Amino acid sequence: MSDATELRTSSPDLASYRIRRERELSSLYATARSLTALGELDAVLDSIVRAAHELIGTDFTYLSLLGPGGELMLKASQGTISPTFNTARVPSGTGVGGRVIATGAPAWVSNYLRTRDVPHDRSFDELVAPEGMVALLGVPLLVGDEVIGVLFAADRTERPFEHDEVALLSAFADHAAIALNNARLYDESRSALKQLQAAFRTIEKAQSVHESLTHVVLTGGGAGEIARLLVDHLQGAVTVFDRAGAVTARCSVDARLLPRSGSAPEAVERARRSGRWATTTDGAGRWHSAAAVRAGDTHLGALLLTRTEEPTPVDIRTLERAAQIMGLLVMKETAVAEAEERVNGELLTELLVSAPPVSPAHRTRAHARGVDIGALNVIVVAKSETRLASEIGRRLHAMSAEWSGLGGEHLGRATLLAATPDPSRLARTIHGRLRRELGSPVRVVAQRITDDNWARAFETAGRCCDLMQSLGVTDQGSTADAYAMYALLFDTERAQELDRFLADTLEPLLAYDRRRSTRLAATLSAYFTHSGNLTRTAGALHVHMNTLLKRLSRVEVVLGAGWRDPDRALQLQVALRLHDLRTQLDRQPS
Numbered sequence: 001m002s003d004a005t006e007l008r009t010s011s012p013d014l015a016s017y018r019i020r021r022e023r024e025l026s027s028l029y030a031t032a033r034s035l036t037a038l039g040e041l042d043a044v045l046d047s048i049v050r051a052a053h054e055l056i057g058t059d060f061t062y063l064s065l066l067g068p069g070g071e072l073m074l075k076a077s078q079g080t081i082s083p084t085f086n087t088a089r090v091p092s093g094t095g096v097g098g099r100v101i102a103t104g105a106p107a108w109v110s111n112y113l114r115t116r117d118v119p120h121d122r123s124f125d126e127l128v129a130p131e132g133m134v135a136l137l138g139v140p141l142l143v144g145d146e147v148i149g150v151l152f153a154a155d156r157t158e159r160p161f162e163h164d165e166v167a168l169l170s171a172f173a174d175h176a177a178i179a180l181n182n183a184r185l186y187d188e189s190r191s192a193l194k195q196l197q198a199a200f201r202t203i204e205k206a207q208s209v210h211e212s213l214t215h216v217v218l219t220g221g222g223a224g225e226i227a228r229l230l231v232d233h234l235q236g237a238v239t240v241f242d243r244a245g246a247v248t249a250r251c252s253v254d255a256r257l258l259p260r261s262g263s264a265p266e267a268v269e270r271a272r273r274s275g276r277w278a279t280t281t282d283g284a285g286r287w288h289s290a291a292a293v294r295a296g297d298t299h300l301g302a303l304l305l306t307r308t309e310e311p312t313p314v315d316i317r318t319l320e321r322a323a324q325i326m327g328l329l330v331m332k333e334t335a336v337a338e339a340e341e342r343v344n345g346e347l348l349t350e351l352l353v354s355a356p357p358v359s360p361a362h363r364t365r366a367h368a369r370g371v372d373i374g375a376l377n378v379i380v381v382a383k384s385e386t387r388l389a390s391e392i393g394r395r396l397h398a399m400s401a402e403w404s405g406l407g408g409e410h411l412g413r414a415t416l417l418a419a420t421p422d423p424s425r426l427a428r429t430i431h432g433r434l435r436r437e438l439g440s441p442v443r444v445v446a447q448r449i450t451d452d453n454w455a456r457a458f459e460t461a462g463r464c465c466d467l468m469q470s471l472g473v474t475d476q477g478s479t480a481d482a483y484a485m486y487a488l489l490f491d492t493e494r495a496q497e498l499d500r501f502l503a504d505t506l507e508p509l510l511a512y513d514r515r516r517s518t519r520l521a522a523t524l525s526a527y528f529t530h531s532g533n534l535t536r537t538a539g540a541l542h543v544h545m546n547t548l549l550k551r552l553s554r555v556e557v558v559l560g561a562g563w564r565d566p567d568r569a570l571q572l573q574v575a576l577r578l579h580d581l582r583t584q585l586d587r588q589p590s
Contacts, residue, residue: 044077044183048176055079058153065149082130094121096138099149108137108161132156137172141177223249236307291323348406356452375419381461382414384442431477441475506574523551525576
C-alpha cells in the first residue's frame with residue numbers, strides 16, 4: 001500500500017490523535033498553572049504526582065528527589081498499593097533513576113525486573129514485586145542544568161512507552177521542577193523568616209534581661225535579686241558564689257537542682273581559672289554552666305546555672321551579662337563598704353587615742369551608726385604573718401555589727417571594739433572565722449576595757465599578740481588574761497615593776513656580762529631550760545663540759561652560793577625568761 005493510500009485510510013486516526021494531543025496539552029498547561037499557585041513543598045509534591053497520574057494514565061506514579069550521596073528518596077506517590085514501596089530509596093548509579101540522573105534525559109524499561117540494561121539494587125528490587133511494578137518510565141526534574149529528582153510513571157503490565165507519552169511526561173516534569181524549585185525557595189524563605197523572628201525575639205528577651213539586671217544595680221538590689229531574675233528567664237537553679245567560694249544567694253524552680261551545701265561543681269573552678277565561662281555535666285544528667293564575676297584581673301565570685309537541658313549560646317551570653325552586672329554590683333557594694341570603713345575607722349581611731357571620759361560628740365556619732373559606746377567593753381587585736389593588717393581590718397569591720405561594735409585598722413593593727421559578756425569566747429569565734437576566711441594562721445587577743453581607757457586596752461592586747469609570737473604561738477584566739485604570767489611584759493603601765501624585778505634579780509649577772517663580754521646570763525638560762533642537766537646544757541651552748549663548769553662557778557661568785565635553792569632558782573628562771581621575751585619584743589616592729 002502506498003504512503004498516500006496509508007495517509008488517506010488513517011485520516012480518522014490522525015484526527016483522533018490530534019484531538020487527544022490537544023486535550024493532553026490543555027490538561028498539561030492547566031496543571032502547570034495550578035502548580036504555580038501552590039507554595040509549600042509537601043503540597044507541591046503531592047499535587048505533582050496526582051496531576052501526573054491523571055495526565056499520563058499509568059497504574060501509578062511517584063516522585064523521588066536527589067538526597068545526600070546521590071541517593072534517590074521517594075517523596076510522594078499516587079496509585080501505589082504497597083505501603084513499603086513508599087519507603088523506596090535507590091542508590092546512585094542504579095535503576096532507571098540512576099540512568100536518568102547520569103544522562104539528564106528520560107529512560108524507560110518495559111519489564112524492570114527482567115531488564116539487564118540498568119544496574120539493579122537488591123533492596124529496591126524487593127519492593128518492586130509487592131507493588132507489582134513491571135513497566136517503568138522516568139523523566140528528569142531539571143532546574144537549569146541540574147537534576148534535582150526524577151518523576152516516574154509505572155504500569156503493572158509489560159509494555160513499551162510511546163514517544164508521545166515520554167514527551168508529555170517530560171514536558172510536565174519541566175513545569176513540575178519549576179514549581180518544586182519555587183516551593184523550595186518558599187520554604188527556605190519561610191524558614192529564614194522564622195529564624196529572623198526567633199532571633200528578634202531572642203534579642204528582645206536579652207534586652208529585657210539586661211534592662212532588668214541594670215535596674216537591680218540602680219535600685220540597690222543584691223545577689224538574691226539577680227539569682228531570682230535569672231531563674232525567671234532561664235529556669236533551672238542559680239547559685240551565687242563570692243570570691244572565697246561561699247554561697248551568697250540561691251534561687252531555684254526545683255530545690256533538687258541546687259548544688260550540695262559546701263560543694264561547687266567543676267564548672268565554677270573552670271570559670272574562675274579561665275576568667276570567662278565553663279559548662280560541665282554530672283552523672284545525674286544536669287548541666288552546670290558557670291560565669292566568672294570579675295573586675296579587671298580581680299576575681300569577685302561566680303554565677304552558676306544548673307538545668308536538665310543543655311544551655312543555648314543565648315543562655316550563656318545572658319549568664320555572662322549577669323556576671324558583668326554582678327561585678328558592678330560587687331564593686332558598688334565594695335565602694336560603699338570602703339566609705340563606711342573610713343568613717344568607722346576614723347571613729348575607732350579617735351576613741352583609741354582619746355583620753356577618758358568619752359565625749360558626747362563621739363557618743364552621738366557612734367549612735368548614728370547603731371553603736372552604743374557605753375556598751376563597748378572589749379578590744380580585739382588580730383595579726384597574721386602572711387596577711388596585711390588592712391585586709392584583716394576589713395574583715396573585722398564586716399564582723400563588727402554582730403557585736404554592735406567598730407572594726408578597722410589602728411596604728412598598723414587590725415582592731416575591733418565589741419560589746420560582749422565573754423571576751424574569751426569572742427576571741428575564739430573571731431579566730432575561727434578569720435582562720436577560715438584567710439586560709440592562714442592568725443593570732444587573736446581580746447582584752448577587757450576598764451574606765452574607758454581604750455588606749456591602755458589596745459596597747460595591752462597588741463603587746464600580748466606580739467608576745468604570743470615570741471612564745472611560738474602562731475595560730476590561736478585567746479584573752480590577755482591567759483598570759484597573765486607575762487603581764488609585766490605587755491602592760492606598759494607596769495614597765496617600772498618589770499624593771500625593778502629584773503634589776504633586783506639579774507642585774508649583777510647582766511652587769512658582769514657587759515663589763516667582761518661574757519655569757520653568764522645565757523649560760524644560766526640554758527641550764528634552767530635543760531633542767532640542770534650539764535651534758536645537755538653544754539651541748540646546747542656548744543661548749544666543753546669544763547667550760548660550762550667554770551661558767552657556773554663564776555655565776556655562784558656573782559650571785560652567791562644560794563642561787564640553786566628552789567625559791568631563788570625559780571625567781572632567777574622567771575627573770576631570765578622575762579628578760580629574753582622582752583628583748584625579742586623590743587626587736588619586733590611596732
